[in-house]
Amino acid sequence: MTRRPLDTDEFVPAGASAQVRPVWAAIRSQVARAPEATALVIGGVSLTYRELDHASAGLARLLWRHGLRPGRVVCVRTRQSALSVVAMLAALRTGATWAVLEPDLPVGRFQALCRDVDCAVVLSEGGDAVPASALSAMPAPPTVVDASELPLARLVEAGQEPLTGPYPPVPEHSPAYVAYTSGSTGVPKGVMVSRGQLAASISCRGPVYGTEHSVFLIALRLSFDGILGGMFWSLTGGHTLVLPDPRQLVRVAEFTRLAREHRVTHLFNIPSYYRAVLRDPGGLPDTLRLVVVGGEACTPQLVATHNERLPRTRIVNEYGPTETTIACTVETAPDPARERIPIGRPWPGARTLVLDERLREVPAGERGELYIGGQLVALGYANQPARTAERFVADPYGRPGGRIYRTGDIASVDERGALHYHGRTDDQVKIRGTRIELGEIENVLERHADVAQAVVLCERAGQDEPQVIAFVLPTPGSGPPDASTLRAHCRGRLMEQATPTLFVPVDRMPLDRSTKADRAALRTLIPTDRQASGGTAGGDWSGYRLAVGRMWAEVLGHSGAGPDDNFFAVGGSSLKVIDLHDRLDKRWPQALRVGELFDCITIAAQAQRIADRLGERTRGEEHAPPAAYEL
Known part of the structure; x- marks a missing residue:
């Protein structure tokens, strides 16, 4: 396939709302309202709304001179910094599209971007430049701009010069960004999200996030689309956005120090990362009003630990694949006494459907595949029409021409109308003819008092049948749970085939670049001789x-x-x-x-x-x- 400009008229969803205020217009209104208010803090750099506006204007002019236009893409291939955020805003300002791909991501991700879209400019840093071999193989390589030669002060100064002409207006269904994800196939896919979809996702957050002035700290990298909800809610509402630099993100103590230093009120974490933060809750400031978790399953134990250690701070659970614009559902009052924490109800503008194999709605309490409809459904996959048609299907219950996104997630609706997540369809495995859901095993294990977190894999050794292997993080203050004890806990709650064969204790759960549990790293912890139960299992071993x-x-x-x-x-x-x-x-x-x-x-x-x-x-x-x- 040849790459093409991001002309996406064919993707415009039926009934898409045009009433939501555009994101860039909302940010400019904050510049006019409170120009000296702090907008962004990252890596020791602090920018006011006026400075952020000028810096993005200066960079927009530079990128425009290098060929960035509506329908074309700027690849932001820099370490997480103030310049990274400025580049995203510069793309939004010009009507072009951004894609953030940090330099430590595989170069194949960058090559996929250039294959799928019309990448005009790559913003990179000297030591992390795009490999020459990757560029030479392209028929029309993008222009590479060295970010190390673009000090913010110079961009702020350049942005104050008069503009010779305004940037051309672009419709709200034009792409705002392309977010790359491997998904279950392992093959990179560029999810295109429009400016209007981004605006719709941001506009509905006020009732949950609150109306008071906030300082929002987000424990994510810019390449992960989950960061965009808190980020643009902050910048469009006149709040202060605080982001960790790469060193602060990987060091939890540094991250919590950042929270204290800036007296943050809002926090976003992946559940795996938040567990580490909660080990030292005294490190968080007393100004904290709201914790948002998302990106992984939120467990009753995590909510219980949060409530115990931060009783005056609300916690909410967000859910949403990249293809549904950051998050499409939210649970605002998670109850740790329930068997599982719901993913909640859809944000305004989203629709949720739990369907069977024939796209019929299943009764309440029964499980099916979760489909998402409404204005938050992304445009599709860049330059991959077959995959787009496979996952973005015709809506059998909506307006003619409407689409719903097939998430691949197993869900049910409870008696209160809240959605519950039960794992992935591609996390289902068959063992001795029985279909097993790995997420269900994790949920059962985490209901044991001595288990803080469980991650379950299904691995096959040679010609043997698959083995269910559970990696278990003990609760603070307790030692590794005995394998026989955990197996007894699983009996009566899981069918025999779903009971883990092997329990591997870990003293910390490894995290990947998105701060989710790193399953690839966990596979390396499986002992080659499988002697991982912590010694001889309990019981009488005489005779x-x-x-x-x-x-x-x-x-x-x-x-x-x-x-x-x-x-x-x-x-x-x-x-x-x-x-x-x-x-x-x-x-x-x-x-x-x-x-x-x-x-x-x-x-x-x-x-x-x-x-x-x-x-x-x-x-x-x-x-x-x-x-x-x-x-």
Whole structure:
């Protein structure tokens, strides 16, 4: 496919609202109202609304001279800084489109952008310049502008010069930004969001965020679209936006120091990151009024911990894929006493539908796939019409020509009309013919008093059937929960196939660039010998149990099974039964028949059967296992 200008008339949703005030007009009104008020603080740099306006004007002129126009894109490939924000506003000012791709993101993400859109300019920094090989392979490479040669003071000065002519007006359905996401396929997709959709997403936040003057600190990178809600709500409302620089973001203590220093009132975090912040709640200022979490599932335990440590601060839970413009639903009063925290109800202008495979609405309480309709549904994927048609489908319940976005998320509606998230359709796996939802396992584990957070993966080793592996972060003050204890907790709450085979304790949950739980990093923590249960599982290991337990560990690939655990619940299968029988029969010939192992399914039962059989032959003489089998 060849790239093309972002002419998106064909994507304009039916019934799109034109009544919302444009974002750039709202920001300019704040410049006129309070020009000396602090607009932005980041990396030791503070800009007033007047300075932010002048800096964006100066950069807009420079980018315009380099060919940036409506329908074309500026790629902001700089470390998170005041200049990064100024560049986004410069694009908005000219009617062009921005795409933020920090220099530590894979270069393939930049190449995908240049493949999909008409990228006119790349704003990069000297040491992080775009590789020459990536540019030389392009038939029409973009102009590279070195951001290190653009001090803010010079841009502010340049922005005060008279403009020879106004920038051409652009319709509100023109793209404001392109946000790249890999999604479940792992292939980068550029989500296009219009200026009107951005404005609609911002305009509905006032009743939740409040009307008083605020200082909003956001624990995200600019390449993650979740930052845009708090960012543009602040700048369009005359508030102060505080952003961490890259060093402050990865160091939680620095982040909380930033919150104290600027007496923040609003905080946005990914739940995984907020757990780390709450370990030292005294580090947060007493001015804090609202905490917003989003980007991951919010659990009852997280809300309970927040309420305990910050009882005078509200917490709300936002939900929304990139394709639905930042967030499309919100739960404003999460109750930690409930089994799960809802993702809430749709923001004004959004519609939510829970549908079955035939696009029929499912009854309340039943699960289906979540679809989003309304004016927050993005334009589509840049230069990928087939993927756009696959995910942005005709709305069977709306106006003719309307579209709904197929999220791939499993959801239900409760008796109060609130939506609940139950994981991903692509996080469903089949184990021994049964469909398992990994998100459901995480939810059950996090209801255990000793588990602060659980992340569950399903991994296959060789030709074996998939294993469910749970990474468990203990609650503060408690040690790693025993594997047998956690497995017992899962019994009665999960079907046998969903009970994790292996529990891997972690002292901290690794985070990715978006501060979500880093599943790729967790995979590297899976021990190659699967001996990750924290030592021998609890229980009586006398006599034959030691030898049988050792054989189970060799067959299953882990030593997390207790004496009374079900072989099939800890990773066993029909093929592994045969392997186990071969080992048992080699040590104690004909003590057990292979068919008995489908009924005699615990270490304790098998050891007792062996002892009984051998006792009959030896008149009760106990055959203690050899030392080599000690666990």
